[in-house]
Amino acid sequence: MRVAFYGSSLLSSYWNGAATYYRGVLSALAASGHQITFYEPDAFDRQSHRDIEPPNYASVVVYPATEEGVRRVVAEASSADVVVKASGVGVFDDTLLAGVMTAARPSAVRIFWDVDAPATLAEIAGAVDHPIRRALPGLDAVLTYGGGRPVIDAYSALGAKACLPIYNGLDPATHHPVPANPALAADLLFLGNRLPDRERRVEHFFLAPAEAMPDRSFLLVGSGWGDKRISTNVRLFGHAGTGQHNVLNSSALAVLNVARDSMASVGFSPATRVFEAAGAGACLITDYWEGIELFLRPDEEVLVARDDADVIRHLSELTPSRARQIGERALARVLSDHTYRQRAALVETFLADASARRRAMVVL
Known part of the structure; x- marks a missing residue:
């Protein structure tokens, strides 16, 4: 199928x-023979910070x-068989959103792909004339970055014909173990803007x-942290392109993974x-x-912290051998179940299925 995908950026993670x-999703779809065109605006200085x-594949x-x-x-x-906003x-x-769904031909599958469903739902819940709510009846489905049953039920209540979570996953060709860099060593790394x-x-x-x-080392990676008050054992790295993630993680x-407020409150959004x-x-x-246990087993493949005291306890008890064991189990799990x-x-x-239904409607 020819897929027209309108998103923020494929070329830049900035x-x-x-x-x-x-x-990850689009390269896997392309590997199955789909022809993908990705449309992204020249905005927010992203094109000067390309990762790839x-x-x-697109x-x-x-x-x-x-x-x-x-x-x-x-x-x-x-000209597309599938139109995604x-x-x-x-x-x-x-x-x-309004433009591409109107321009799509009658037989084309129409999808709104929500990469931040909790925030979107909070925005449109009380706005009966919101453009997304107006578009829902004409869409074949809402696909989401995550959210599980709470998000499915919320979109269904707003009139979506279908809502299907497509969770984050692993592209093993992009993210994989590499030798550690001693210059990037830290007891705890956080990577996020x-x-x-x-x-x-x-x-x-x-x-x-x-x-x-104070006797442990912490590395903070991402944009926007330069003027944040931090303790002296925290090093700032700045923006890291996706090509640097493997060596940082290794x-x-x-x-450390820290969910955003909305994702944490809804759950099921790794x-x-x-x-x-x-x-x-x-x-x-x-x-x-x-929902964390649906993706990784706590205490075996991931350590879970409900507060800062848990983080302190995990770090205090963690040995290099134990860390290596948890990491190896996590790697095996994601390769098995979450690519x-x-x-x-x-x-x-x-x-x-959606394409077959669209074609049948056109014939009728």
Whole structure:
């Protein structure tokens, strides 16, 4: 199938947490023979912070973040068998959604792919005339980055014909164990940009333990942390492209995952960092969120912390041997159960069924 995908960016992870998710799912779909065109705006300085050049699994169209640029790419939706508008493009989101779904031909499968369902649902719940709510009746489905049953039920109540979570996963060709770099060694690594709905939790689960453990080393990676008050045992790394993630994850004793507020409250939304760290064979400590046991077994494949005291306890008890054992088990689990090829298989099954229904409707 020819897929037209309108998202934030495939080429750059700069202020774009969905990048590795898009890459994993779309590369796996392309491997099954689908032809993908990814449309991304030239916005937020992302094009000057590319992690990758245009890949062989997708044609990438970078368009000006202007009304004329949007009009041009919207028109191209008419040639696709599947039209996907992702949430969080960042510019002209409402115009893109209405435009590409209107431009799609009658037989095309129409999808809204929500990469931040808890935040989207909070935004549209009380807005009966919200563009997303207006679009739902004409869509074949909402696919989501995660959220489990709470998100499925919420979208169904708003009128979605179907809601299918497609969780983050592992692309083993991209994220895998590499030799540690002693210059990047730390007892605990946190990799994530400074975001308003995550900062409080980073303070609680990362910065507070660092302050309480002055004899241990902590590495904070990501954009926006430069003016944050931190203890002297915390080193700042700045933005790290996806090509640096393996060595960062492989060099720390443990890697911390901290969910954003909305993701933690809804649950069933493992971040990309969970699978990237596990894919590198790292020992992962994650803050608690509902459904973690569906992805990794607590105390065997992941360490779970409900508060800063748990993080301190885990680090105090963790030996290099124990960390290595947890990381090896996590790697085996994600390779067995949580690859993007497996995620893409779910998408393919849905697309085949939805396409058949669309064709039948056109014939009638």
